[in-house]
Amino acid sequence: MLNFIVRRLIQIPLVMLALSVLIVALTMLLTPAQRAAGYIRSDQQAAQLERIIRDRGLDQPFPVQYGKWLQSTLSGDLGFSKSSGQPVLETIIERLPNTIELTLVTAIPIILIGVWLGTLSALNKDRFIDQALRVFAVLGYSLPTFVLGIVLLAVLYGYLGWLPGAGQLEVINQFAVGDIRRYTGMLGVDALLNGRFDIALDVFRHLIMPALTLIIVSGATILKVMRNNMLEALTSDYVRTARAKGLPERTVNLKHARRNALLSIITLGGFLIIGLLSGSIITETIFAYPGIGQWVVQSALQLDVPSVLGFALLSAIIVVVVSTLTDILYGVVDPRVRFD
Amino acid sequence: MKKVALLSSLLLAAAAVTSTAQAAVARDTLVVQWANDVPTLDPAATYDTASGAIVENIYETLVTYKGASIRDLEPLLATKWAITNSGKTYTFDLRKNVKFHSGNTMTCADAEYTFERNLVTNAAESGNWFFSESLLGTGANANDDKSITWAKIDRAVECNRAGQLVFTLPKVDPAFLSKLAYAGQSVVDRQHAIKVGEWKGTEADWKNWIGKDLQGSNLNKQPSGTGAYRLVRKDANAILAQAFPGYWGKKPAITNVVIQKVPELAARQQAFLRGDADIIETGGRANIEEQLKGKPGVVVVDGLPNTSATAIFMNEKIADASRLGSGKLDGRGIPANFFSDVNVRRAFAYSFNYAQYIRDVQNGKGKQRTMLLPDTFPGYDEKVKTYKYDAKQAEAYFKRAWGGNVWKNGFTLNVSYRAGAVASQTAMEILKKNVEALNPKFRVNIQAKEWSAMLNDSKAGKEPMIIIGWAPDYADADNFMYTFYSSNGYYFPRNNWKDASVDKWLEQARSTTNAATRNRLYSLVGQRAYEQAPFVLIPAGVGIIAHRDNLVGVSARAYNPMISFDDTGTYWKELSKK
Numbered sequence: 001m002l003n004f005i006v007r008r009l010i011q012i013p014l015v016m017l018a019l020s021v022l023i024v025a026l027t028m029l030l031t032p033a034q035r036a037a038g039y040i041r042s043d044q045q046a047a048q049l050e051r052i053i054r055d056r057g058l059d060q061p062f063p064v065q066y067g068k069w070l071q072s073t074l075s076g077d078l079g080f081s082k083s084s085g086q087p088v089l090e091t092i093i094e095r096l097p098n099t100i101e102l103t104l105v106t107a108i109p110i111i112l113i114g115v116w117l118g119t120l121s122a123l124n125k126d127r128f129i130d131q132a133l134r135v136f137a138v139l140g141y142s143l144p145t146f147v148l149g150i151v152l153l154a155v156l157y158g159y160l161g162w163l164p165g166a167g168q169l170e171v172i173n174q175f176a177v178g179d180i181r182r183y184t185g186m187l188g189v190d191a192l193l194n195g196r197f198d199i200a201l202d203v204f205r206h207l208i209m210p211a212l213t214l215i216i217v218s219g220a221t222i223l224k225v226m227r228n229n230m231l232e233a234l235t236s237d238y239v240r241t242a243r244a245k246g247l248p249e250r251t252v253n254l255k256h257a258r259r260n261a262l263l264s265i266i267t268l269g270g271f272l273i274i275g276l277l278s279g280s281i282i283t284e285t286i287f288a289y290p291g292i293g294q295w296v297v298q299s300a301l302q303l304d305v306p307s308v309l310g311f312a313l314l315s316a317i318i319v320v321v322v323s324t325l326t327d328i329l330y331g332v333v334d335p336r337v338r339f340d
Numbered sequence: 341m342k343k344v345a346l347l348s349s350l351l352l353a354a355a356a357v358t359s360t361a362q363a364a365v366a367r368d369t370l371v372v373q374w375a376n377d378v379p380t381l382d383p384a385a386t387y388d389t390a391s392g393a394i395v396e397n398i399y400e401t402l403v404t405y406k407g408a409s410i411r412d413l414e415p416l417l418a419t420k421w422a423i424t425n426s427g428k429t430y431t432f433d434l435r436k437n438v439k440f441h442s443g444n445t446m447t448c449a450d451a452e453y454t455f456e457r458n459l460v461t462n463a464a465e466s467g468n469w470f471f472s473e474s475l476l477g478t479g480a481n482a483n484d485d486k487s488i489t490w491a492k493i494d495r496a497v498e499c500n501r502a503g504q505l506v507f508t509l510p511k512v513d514p515a516f517l518s519k520l521a522y523a524g525q526s527v528v529d530r531q532h533a534i535k536v537g538e539w540k541g542t543e544a545d546w547k548n549w550i551g552k553d554l555q556g557s558n559l560n561k562q563p564s565g566t567g568a569y570r571l572v573r574k575d576a577n578a579i580l581a582q583a584f585p586g587y588w589g590k591k592p593a594i595t596n597v598v599i600q601k602v603p604e605l606a607a608r609q610q611a612f613l614r615g616d617a618d619i620i621e622t623g624g625r626a627n628i629e630e631q632l633k634g635k636p637g638v639v640v641v642d643g644l645p646n647t648s649a650t651a652i653f654m655n656e657k658i659a660d661a662s663r664l665g666s667g668k669l670d671g672r673g674i675p676a677n678f679f680s681d682v683n684v685r686r687a688f689a690y691s692f693n694y695a696q697y698i699r700d701v702q703n704g705k706g707k708q709r710t711m712l713l714p715d716t717f718p719g720y721d722e723k724v725k726t727y728k729y730d731a732k733q734a735e736a737y738f739k740r741a742w743g744g745n746v747w748k749n750g751f752t753l754n755v756s757y758r759a760g761a762v763a764s765q766t767a768m769e770i771l772k773k774n775v776e777a778l779n780p781k782f783r784v785n786i787q788a789k790e791w792s793a794m795l796n797d798s799k800a801g802k803e804p805m806i807i808i809g810w811a812p813d814y815a816d817a818d819n820f821m822y823t824f825y826s827s828n829g830y831y832f833p834r835n836n837w838k839d840a841s842v843d844k845w846l847e848q849a850r851s852t853t854n855a856a857t858r859n860r861l862y863s864l865v866g867q868r869a870y871e872q873a874p875f876v877l878i879p880a881g882v883g884i885i886a887h888r889d890n891l892v893g894v895s896a897r898a899y900n901p902m903i904s905f906d907d908t909g910t911y912w913k914e915l916s917k918k
Contacts, residue, residue, distance in 0.1 A: 037792030039465050049795060051464035051484065055551055080556050084576070085379045087556065094576050150606045158610040165616055166607035168577050171371055171598050175580060178573055288602040290576030298377065298603075 008324040016316045020073070023312050024066045027305050032058040035303060039082060069309065078313070079306030083298040088310035091295060096314070097185030098168070099284075099291035103276040104186075105204075106211045106218075111269050114219045118226020119258055122234065133223065140220025149213045149286035156209060164206050166288035173202050210287040214280055218272055225268055229261035236260070263334055270326030277318045278311075365618055367917045368595040370891075372907065373602045373611060373620040378579055381571065382560040383526040384458050385553065387467035389905040392523040394579060394599065396903065397912045398441070399526030399565030402432055402451070402505075403517055408900045408909070410647075410815040411718050413517050417446070417527055417566060418505075427512040427853045432505040439586040440529040441563070441570040448499035453530035453541045455497040455507075460539060460546050463553040467524045470813050474519060477510040482550045490543045514853045515816035521902070522814050529564040536562050568592050568913035577601070581912075593916030613638070618888045618917075619907050625703050625884050632886045641894060642705070644883030644909070645716040647901040649709070649820055650809035652767065652876035653798070654679035654688060657836040660802035663754050669742055671750035671781050674804065678753075679835070684746065685873040686727075687737035691774040692767075692876045693729040700770075701763050706879040711866035712810075712824040714880070716901070718855060719817030719862035725870050726877070735778050750781020755805040756797075759788040764807045767878055798834045806834060807878065815902050817862050822846050824875070825865055837874035885909075892916045 027035065036052040053059050057068070072079065078088035086094075121133040156163045164170060168187060169177065177187070180194050188203035233239060234257050242256045243249075277292075284293035292311065299307035365371045378390045386395045403421075406412040415421070418432040438446040455471075462468040462481035469479035475496040482488040498506050509516065519525065534540055536558040539549040554560065563571050568587045572580040579599040583592045600617070602608045605627070611617040613635055622628050633640050658664060658676040665673020679685055698706035709715055710724035739747045755772075757764035765788065772784040789797070798806050810831075812819050823829045826846045827838040842865050849861040869875070885906060887894050893916055899909030908915065 031792070031796075033796040034790065034792040037795070048464035048469065049792075049799070051551075055464055055483075055553075080553075082379065082555070083377060085377055085556060085560070091576075098576070150604070153607055153610055158614065161614070165611045165614070166602045166604065167600055171365060171369060171616075174578055174598055175572065175582075175596065177577075286604045286607060288600065288604065288607055290601075294603065295576070 005324060005328070008320060008327075012317055012320045015320055016313050019312050019316050020070070020309060021066065023309050024069060025062065027308075028062050028065070030303070035305060037303060069306075073313075078310040081295075081299065081304060081307040081310070083302045083304040083307055084295055088306050091307070092292070092310060092314055093185065095290055095292050095295055098187065098289065099277060099280075099293065101186040101188055101203075102207060102210060102214075102280065102284075102289065102291060103273065105207050106214045107269070107273050107276055109211070110215050110218045110272060111222060111265065113215065114222025115226050115258075115262065115265060117219070118223045119230055119253075119261075121223065121227040122230030122261075123253060125231065133227075137220045137224045137227075140216045141224060143217065145213060145217050145280075145282040146286060148216060149209070149283060152209050152213060153286065163208055164202075166286070168203060168206050168288075168290055169199070170202055173199050206287075206289075210280070210283045210289050213283050213286075214276070218275075222265060222268060222272075226261060226265060229264055230257060233257040233261045259333070263330070266326055266329055266333060270322050274319055274322045277322070278315050365616060365888075365917075366596075367890075368593075370594045370597045370619075370912060370915060370917070371600065371617045372598070373600045373608045373617045375601070375603050375605070375608070375621050377601055378574070378599065380555040380557075380560045381563045381574065382554045382557045383454075383524050383528060383565075384461055384468065385463065385466050385555040385557065385560065386524040386526075387465065393904050393907060394581075395526060395565075396523040396567075397569045397597070398563055398567040398571055398581060399523070399528065400567050401521055401523065401526050402434075403521050405521060405815070405900050405902055408898055410716055410900065410902050413521055417451070421517075423853070425508075427514075428509045430507040430509070430516065431500070432507075434503070434505060435588065438566050438588045440532060440566055441584055441586075442529050442532040443586070444529050444531050444564070446527065446529075446566055448503045448505050450530045451505045451527050452497050452499050453533070454528045455525070456493055456541065457528070457533075457539055457549075458525065459493045459496065460549050461552050461554055463551055465553055465555065467522065467813055470819075471519055471522075471525060474509055474513040474516050475507065482547075484551075490546050493546075494543075512851050512853060514850065514858060515814060515818045518814035518816040518819075526565060526567075528559065532562075532564040533559050568911070569597060583913075589913070592913040594912060597912055612886070612888070615888060618891050620886075621906075622886055625705060625881065628884055628886050629703060637889050638886055639889045639891075639894075640884065640886050641896055641899065642882065642884045643896055644885065644899050645714065645901045646707075646880045646883050647714045647716065647815075648809050648811040649712045649714060649824070649880065650764075650807065650878040651712055651824065652688075652692070652771065652805060652807045652878065653803075653831070653835040654685050654837075654874065654876070655801060655804050655806075655835050656680040657801060658804050659800060660797070663802060663804055665752045665754070669745045669749050669751060671783075672752050674751045674753055678742075678751070678804070681741050682872055683737045683741035687734045687741060688771065688775070689727040689873045689876050690730045690734035690737065691771060691778070692727070693770050693774055694727070694879050695729065696770055697767060698879050701766050702879065702881045705882040705884070707882065708879045709877055711821075711862075711869060712875065712877060713817055713820045713862070713866075714812070714901075717812075717815060717817050717820070719821065719849075719859050721859075721863040721866050724863065724866040727870075727873070729774070731774065731778065734774070738778060738782075747779060750779060750783070752783040752785065753804060754785045754787060756787050756789045756794055756803050757807050758791050758794055761807075767807055771876070801833045801836060803834065808834070809878075812902070817858070818846075818850055821862055821865055822850065825869060835874055837872070839868060839872060839874075842868050890917050892918055 032053045035058050036049050039052050081088045081091045084091040117133055121130045124130045157165045180190055182190050183193050184190055188200050191200035239257050242252045281293040281297050284291045285297055296311045378394055380391045383395050383399050386392050400417050402418040403413045404416040406414040417435050419435050421432045423430055434448055458468045459472055462472050473479045478485050496508055500506050538559050569581040570584040572582050581597040583595045605623050608620040612620045615637055632638050656679045667673050694708050708726050710726050713720050755768055757768050768786045775784050776782050797803050810823055824831050825842050827843050845861040845864050849858045893914050894908045904910055
């Protein structure tokens with residue numbers, strides 16, 4: 001197991017290197033003028049296009065540009081993010097904890113609710129509850145995230161006023177945040193650690209709608225997969241054997257059938273967490289949630305190459321780390337799987 | 341498992357139920373929601389509307405616009421000024437007892453440092469090129485123009501023994517004062533800037549700062565201006581500013597300003613309609629009229645001045661054979677000099693349906709201008725004639741063009757607009773429809789082009805016909821007239837229209853500070869341009885904004901298009917809430 005983990009950790013820089021070559025090469029498909037356009041915001045500035053190309057070395061060959069980028073990256077400088085107005089590394093450090101916080105309040109409910117409802121649906125196959133849950137799953141699965149997000153915003157905030165609108169904090173708390181000592185970078189968690197329960201509650205209330213959006217959309221997928229796995233497990237030989245041994249139905253369903261049905265949920269959950277940690281682009285944008293996803297969409301729209309590269313590196317780390325953890329967990333849950 | 345899931349659901353519900361009724365924003369707080377980030381808070385790097393709208397409130401310039409006027413300037417950090425040496429020397433008396441947010445007192449050394457820093461750095465992305473043009477005679481920085489030396493920069497901006505700030509220009513620039521009113525020329529705190537790691541203000545390290553992009557400078561992170569508001573914090577959530585207790589002027593009524601970044605229009609609208617935001621980026625006229633107008637608590641201010649100008653360019657010397665089709669007047673293309681015949685240009689000008697554009701694109705709220713200059717700018721002449729859509733006239737001119745060959749053989753013209761610019765696309769489609777209706781042998785192909793490609797190709801003179809606009813850097817006619825009409829202007833390569841008289845008038849207008857003379861010269865340019873039709877002038881939309889009804893100080897009378905851009909047309913310090 002230890003060898004496996006070490007091997008996986010060694011993969012991180014290699015994956016990052018390969019990704020960076022690929023992304024820099026892809027950006028080179030754009031002309032220098034196209035990349036220079038990322039630095040300007042008006043027709044007036046367009047007059048300086050040639051100067052920008054020259055000053056930033058955008059017309060230099062690929063090895064030179066890649067070499068420069070790699071050199072600065074290895075020295076800890078990921079470049080400057082035009083889209084956020086600060087260095088890329090600072091942007092990641094500022095925004096990633098927000099995305100982690102959203103992931104924390106989202107991933108667990110998604111998996112738990114999805115697993116629970118999927119199990120419930122399978123155990124009540126073809127009954128009303130199963131039909132209702134299947135309809136819910138289809139709706140959640142097929143409803144575009146931005147439509148659901150805007151509907152929730154319009155109803156829960158705009159019409160009913162039950163929840164706060166977009167953003168992370170009420171205006172009244174915006175100024176108080178400066179007094180909070182940051183330990184984790186996660187605003188809600190840090191507010192709790194500072195004993196500022198009012199701010200923590202505010203942050204949490206602002207998290208409800210984005211979390212709800214993600215839970216409905218992603219939970220439906222888990223529900224669907226869990227239901228199918230559970231149905232398959234319920235008709236398997238080992239479940240029949242368990243029943244023949246006279247075990248109570250609850251034990252058969254939950255201990256024998258569901259445990260096996262959960263195996264693919266681990267993989268799916270891994271992908272889900274990778275997706276959430278890489279930033280829920282649409283959800284963060286709709287709810288003005290200052291996470292990684294909101295930033296990367298701005299970066300891409302503005303052809304902000306250093307930011308896109310920084311994000312790609314972050315994604316690579318997330319993918320390798322979460323995949324490794326998923327594989328380890330798989331080995332724990334399924335004794336048949338051994339890595340060494 | 342079931343319990344945990346239930347618990348999660350209950351927690352969500354409980355948190356929702358703890359919600360109290362939303363209160364509108366407090367009276368001492370102004371909440372603004374924009375779609376995008378603010379790129380910089382360093383005046384030297386400020387060259388976009390979002391940055392400018394913040395910078396102009398935390399920093400101050402030597403002069404500013406008087407109320408809603410864009411013609412009259414008044415002192416701000418200066419108390420008075422004198423123009424001597426035939427308009428080439430400007431001497432400013434500076435306001436005394438002005439404090440920076442850092443606590444430092446403003447002196448002439450701060451102003452000198454500010455302007456020298458702008459000239460030294462003059463990064464490609466910044467707006468310092470037009471300031472450098474005035475003081476050094478070139479828009480370039482010392483990396484691009486070796487004639488720029490430290491001595492030259494130092495001589496251009498100096499403090500005299502009386503503590504006055506003296507600018508020495510190489511030649512007369514009637515727009516110089518207007519340029520000084522631009523937020524990018526705000527005075528920075530020299531001691532503070534040096535302390536946070538900016539240029540030291542001496543010859544010793546000036547070369548290290550040439551062309552340096554200051555967008556992410558330390559001064560951007562820790563600004564210190566003399567403005568009525570000081571920065572509290574800028575983070576991924578918002579920009580927070582608070583009234584500066586040591587401000588030299590009148591204490592503002594609004595204490596706190598919060599600029600929130602909310603990319604989604606629907607979310608901004610919800611906040612605005614609920615009173616959680618006082619001002620939002622509205623998405624334009626159509627959206628205001630359909631979604632906001634008439635809603636409780638919403639005030640719409642219409643009929644505001646528009647300070648941009650847009651035109652269809654007809655290139656008289658097309659430098660790309662691939663855009664010419666056959667390259668001949670045989671119905672399958674055009675020659676490279678197709679638009680050099682004034683009859684062709686006039687025919688196109690008569691083919692554009694201006695009234696339809698105003699009706700369809702501008703919701704009926706547009707104005708046909710006489711020249712490519714905002715109608716509120718000095719130098720604009722209402723009396724210059726304009727083209728109207730007239731199919732008969734268009735036909736007559738097409739029949740005259742190129743000895744009758746245009747009408748006889750027809751043509752195929754390739755035109756471009758910026759991808760995603762719906763108004764530009766519609767303008768081109770209106771033109772295409774009307775031109776093609778005149779003669780079955782006329783063909784206009786419309787192509788959407790990515791911005792950078794269009795900028796590059798049009799600058800290289802490769803585009804036969806494009807639609808493009810200009811927004812002001814400073815409120816002077818020269819910023820538009822020279823840009824559009826001079827053969828030395830920025831837009832010249834896009835249409836290659838050259839008129840000796842127009843060039844002469846524009847140079848004369850640049851070399852005199854006599855307003856009446858300049859206005860007369862611009863009027864002559866406008867008339868000549870009407871006769872020669874180098875452009876099809878696109879009607880200008882009418883400005884419109886929306887704000888919450890408890891916000892006081894926003895009105896058409898108080899609106900200055902050069903301040904706070906599209907938000908209120910005022911500084912924050914002029915607003916209050918009831």
